[in-house]
Amino acid sequence: MKIANRKEYLLTQKESGKAIFGVFPAQYPKEILWALNAVPAEIWDPPMEVSSGNAHLQSYICSVVRMGMELVLQGKCDFLDGFLFPHTCDSIQNLASVINDYMGPDMPCYFFYHPKAPYSRGARTYYLAQLKELTERLEGQLGHLDQNRLKQAIESSNRISRLVRQLYDNRAQGKLKGSSREFYEVVRRGEFLLPSDYISLLEQHIQENSINEPQDQTSVILSGVLPNPPQLLDKLDELGVRVAHDDFLVASRRLLSPEMDTSVDPIEALAQQYFNMPPCSTKGSGIGQRAKFILNLVDKTGARGVIFNIVKFCEPEWFDVPNLQAELREQGIPSLVLDTEINQGLSGQMLTRIEAFVEMIK
Numbered sequence: 001m002k003i004a005n006r007k008e009y010l011l012t013q014k015e016s017g018k019a020i021f022g023v024f025p026a027q028y029p030k031e032i033l034w035a036l037n038a039v040p041a042e043i044w045d046p047p048m049e050v051s052s053g054n055a056h057l058q059s060y061i062c063s064v065v066r067m068g069m070e071l072v073l074q075g076k077c078d079f080l081d082g083f084l085f086p087h088t089c090d091s092i093q094n095l096a097s098v099i100n101d102y103m104g105p106d107m108p109c110y111f112f113y114h115p116k117a118p119y120s121r122g123a124r125t126y127y128l129a130q131l132k133e134l135t136e137r138l139e140g141q142l143g144h145l146d147q148n149r150l151k152q153a154i155e156s157s158n159r160i161s162r163l164v165r166q167l168y169d170n171r172a173q174g175k176l177k178g179s180s181r182e183f184y185e186v187v188r189r190g191e192f193l194l195p196s197d198y199i200s201l202l203e204q205h206i207q208e209n210s211i212n213e214p215q216d217q218t219s220v221i222l223s224g225v226l227p228n229p230p231q232l233l234d235k236l237d238e239l240g241v242r243v244a245h246d247d248f249l250v251a252s253r254r255l256l257s258p259e260m261d262t263s264v265d266p267i268e269a270l271a272q273q274y275f276n277m278p279p280c281s282t283k284g285s286g287i288g289q290r291a292k293f294i295l296n297l298v299d300k301t302g303a304r305g306v307i308f309n310i311v312k313f314c315e316p317e318w319f320d321v322p323n324l325q326a327e328l329r330e331q332g333i334p335s336l337v338l339d340t341e342i343n344q345g346l347s348g349q350m351l352t353r354i355e356a357f358v359e360m361i362k
Helices: 006-015 030-035 063-073 090-103 121-142 147-172 180-191 195-209 231-238 266-276 287-301 315-330 348-361
Strands: 019-023 038-042 082-086 109-112 218-224 241-248 305-311 335-340
Touching: 006 019, 006 038, 019 030, 030 038, 030 121, 030 147, 030 266, 063 090, 082 090, 090 109, 109 121, 121 266, 147 180, 147 195, 147 241, 147 266, 180 195, 180 231, 180 241, 218 287, 218 348, 231 241, 231 348, 241 287, 287 315, 305 315, 305 348, 315 335, 335 348
Parallel strands: 019 038, 019 082, 082 109, 218 241, 218 305, 305 335
Antiparallel strands: none
């Protein structure tokens, strides 16, 4: 299956008249951008070495932020029409300030402040106001937002949710062939593909890789921000361990939310989606909620353990991990924590720890 090259795809869309927006992680109303004839291109883990970004950031900033900064400094974002910075964590917010206030890019910078827990009535009111404010600011650059186009974007988003859920369900049941790396390569194409192209890719992958007889393998749940470094996925495949499900911020925490209600006002539907998403550290979800979500994945898939693949210095995740491990321990679920850097591979010590963990759960 041919998977689109990100840069080539975005340049093609720009030539066709669409605006291209660089979006930093993680929660944002992509449907609004789609409806305004814009392509959101998410910036998570570009394959590059950090050479200049360290001079602009503190030493304790995570590699997701460092690589995003490096991408900007190297001019890789010069073709964009704007940036969007969700208030995911303090580090992303810090990056937004550095780029907007001190680097002065020749493009607009938009900020989206989604609420943290608790999800009271006030939080919903605040989120609706943020959606409307972002829409109004984007309209100043991209033109009027047609409500019918927004409804169509929401319908496309719902269709994507159904297909991604089918993909995850097939994998959970052992009825999906292919490597773990390929699985996430397909899932993550949604970070930049327009809905029609992403839907076609998902449909093709499901059709070509679904099998009737389930594969009988020891399985695990992965948790964290990203399925990166991919050597973790390769190592698990090598050891005959199937990734049955995940609790990744880049993946299931955003992609497996219930479908939006197309009978209500589109902005209200977007608000409902945000509050119906799975629990997440970046939203201030309670430990009990997160533990219940992960334990439900273990119960649903029959996984034998949980591997937390945490990006170094990712404060929201590291605040939660000790308590999540304690909850899993109480339920007799083994877990392993890996402290990794984006795109730097796994050390020999980490590979040995993974092998030991797999030997224990098999």
